[in-house]
Amino acid sequence: MENLEALIGYGWYILTGAWATVQLTVFSCIVALVVAMIAGIVLTSNSHLVRLVARFYVEFFRGTSVFVQLFAAYFVLPLVGIALSPIQAGVLALGLNGGAYGAEVVRAAINAVGRDQREATIALNLTRWQALWWVILPQAVVLMLPSFGNLAIEIMKGTAVASLITVSELTFQAETVRSQTGDTAIPFLLIMVTYLAMASLMMAFVRWLEKLFGRGITSKST
Amino acid sequence: MNWSWDYVSEITPSLLQGLLVTVQIALISSVVAMVVGLFFAIAKMSANRWISRIAIMVTEAIRRTPLLVQLYFLFYVLPDIGIVLSPLVAGVAGLGLHYGTYVSEVYRAGLLSVPKGQWEAARACNLTSSQTWTQIILPQAIPPMIPPLGNYVIAMFKETPILSAITVLDIMGEALAQANFSYRYLEPITLVAAGFLCVSLCSAAVIRLLENRLNLRAA
Numbered sequence: 001m002e003n004l005e006a007l008i009g010y011g012w013y014i015l016t017g018a019w020a021t022v023q024l025t026v027f028s029c030i031v032a033l034v035v036a037m038i039a040g041i042v043l044t045s046n047s048h049l050v051r052l053v054a055r056f057y058v059e060f061f062r063g064t065s066v067f068v069q070l071f072a073a074y075f076v077l078p079l080v081g082i083a084l085s086p087i088q089a090g091v092l093a094l095g096l097n098g099g100a101y102g103a104e105v106v107r108a109a110i111n112a113v114g115r116d117q118r119e120a121t122i123a124l125n126l127t128r129w130q131a132l133w134w135v136i137l138p139q140a141v142v143l144m145l146p147s148f149g150n151l152a153i154e155i156m157k158g159t160a161v162a163s164l165i166t167v168s169e170l171t172f173q174a175e176t177v178r179s180q181t182g183d184t185a186i187p188f189l190l191i192m193v194t195y196l197a198m199a200s201l202m203m204a205f206v207r208w209l210e211k212l213f214g215r216g217i218t219s220k221s222t
Numbered sequence: 223m224n225w226s227w228d229y230v231s232e233i234t235p236s237l238l239q240g241l242l243v244t245v246q247i248a249l250i251s252s253v254v255a256m257v258v259g260l261f262f263a264i265a266k267m268s269a270n271r272w273i274s275r276i277a278i279m280v281t282e283a284i285r286r287t288p289l290l291v292q293l294y295f296l297f298y299v300l301p302d303i304g305i306v307l308s309p310l311v312a313g314v315a316g317l318g319l320h321y322g323t324y325v326s327e328v329y330r331a332g333l334l335s336v337p338k339g340q341w342e343a344a345r346a347c348n349l350t351s352s353q354t355w356t357q358i359i360l361p362q363a364i365p366p367m368i369p370p371l372g373n374y375v376i377a378m379f380k381e382t383p384i385l386s387a388i389t390v391l392d393i394m395g396e397a398l399a400q401a402n403f404s405y406r407y408l409e410p411i412t413l414v415a416a417g418f419l420c421v422s423l424c425s426a427a428v429i430r431l432l433e434n435r436l437n438l439r440a441a
Contacts, residue, residue, distance in 0.1 A: 063419040063426075067383040067394060068411060075407035153286060160288030164387055171291055184298040192287050192295070199286035 007186065010177045014190055017173035021198070024090050024159040024169060029152050031095025032102050039099060040106020041132065054103065061100035066158055069093040074165040090162035098155045105147040109140040142213050149206030153199050160195075170194055230409050233400045237410070240396030241417055247314060247392060248379040254318025255378065256371070259325030266330060281323040289320045290384055297388040313385035321378050325371065332367040333359070365436045372429035376422055383414070393417060 042054040061069065073089035084092065113136050121131035163172035174187040265277035284292070296312040307315065336359050344354040383394030391399070397410035 059423065060419065063422040064415040065380040065383050065394075065418050067381075068415045068418060071394075071398075071407075072411050072415060075401070076411050079408050157286075157288040160290040161384060161387075163290070171288065171294070174291075175294070178294075178298060184302055188291060188295045188299055192291055195287045195291065196283055203286075 010181065010183075010187070011190060014170065014173040014177055014187055015194065017168055017170040017191075018194055018198075020087065020167055020169035020172075021156070021159050021194075024087060024094065024162055024167065025152075025156045025198070027087075027091040028094035028098060028155050028159070031091060032098030032151070032155060033148070035096060035099030036102025036106050039103035040110065043103060043107040044110050058100045058103050061097050066093060066097040067161055067164075069097055070161055070165055086162070086165050086167040089165060090159065090167050094155050094158050094162070097158070098151055101154070102148065102151055105144050105151065106140070109143040109147075110136060112143055113139045138213075142210070145206060145210045145213060149203060149210075152202050152206070156195070156198060156202065225408065226406075229404070229406060230413065233397075233410060234413070236396045236400060237393055237413055237417070240391060240393035241421075243390070244379070244382045244392040244394075245421075247310070247317070247382050247385065247390070248375065251314045251317035251321065251378055251382075252375045254314060255321035255325050255374070258318055258322030259329055262322055262326035263329035263333075266326060267333070281326060284320060284323045289316060289381060290387060292316050292320060293384065293388050309385070309388050309390045312388060313382075313390050317378055317381060317385070320381075321374055324374055328367050328370045328374070331370075332363040335366055336362045368436060369429060369433045372425075372432065376425050376429070379425070380418060380422060 039054045039057055042050050043058070045051055070090065070093040073084060073093040074086060077084060077089070117135055117139065118131070121135050126135070159167075159169055160171040163169055163175060166172070168176075170191040174191045177187045178184055262277055262281050266274050266281070268274045268277070293312060293316040296307060296316050297309065300307060300312075340358055340362065341354070344358045349357065382392050385392055386395035386398060389395070393414055397414045401407045401410045
């Protein structure tokens, strides 16, 4: 019975890491969403120079591994005077990395909105921003959602790597329990189930959003 | 912050050694992923509902949990039941299994993209099933698979630094070992980032080239 109590004790200890995982995931997703929107819209701009800047950002963050970016945010940025807490470094790296992938999604979705729609906004004399905000984006968002759902899950999976820069999230807690007690199977199975549950919840949420934003829009592919 | 070229030249040999290991891991795990993916794809498309349902559940479970946790599992939990893997083998197995689930989707999509009429035509022409596969279906299904497969190879390459967490001395492992030794993080991590950027931009260019050639042939 004492064994069971210990089991529950450290099981609970591991699950306290879930809060940090959720925080990391939510904040990184927000950063990624905002950055992806901005960079994605910029990627469709007419100006060569701004497009080049966005392209540089996207290629840089997609080209260097998120793992390297995390370590750079945590160990290198302090050297240039930007000292971040582990969670902040994690959010920065995961957010900017996700944003780079998301920017391509946004760009593709904006380009996928029919040409007739764009021509109609010109005919109606809408400004570029009005056209984007009221006509193009509402249609593009529906196209973006499935990819954004996958991206959010990729970001959540990325938070596990933040354990290596000492964020005390699920993986870090499980690692701690493993090194303290030598027990391996239960800590890792426990966090696997937790990650699986989180990912499935996120999937369900995205499906719900798809339905919400898809209302009134008939699918073009059918 | 002071950048020291002396230190750079001091650590470059070991980083290059690490880069070699990284590339090897990426290539071997790509092969593993493509083989594993094939099994998953066959199981998912199996006519037996139970087999396909279980295959879908397993692949979804693997896709929705972090690679790092899976690596820890292979490296720390398996020895408890008597399977001791070296860090390198555990890393390659983990990467291969994780990306095998993604690759299986590529195979499935490629096969499903062949119109049903092609199957019917093959049957109408009285082709044997091996003729149907090698002469009709695969030649049409494989070209659209190449670009996504290439992208997954690059993605795996960018995931290999995670293997340094289970003590594989890939480029990141070497860099962190150097950094821990000298307390200088700036140069090793910058060099690793530059190395990754260089390799992934080059390989992305190769894939784009490949994609263009395949499109030309299809057109």
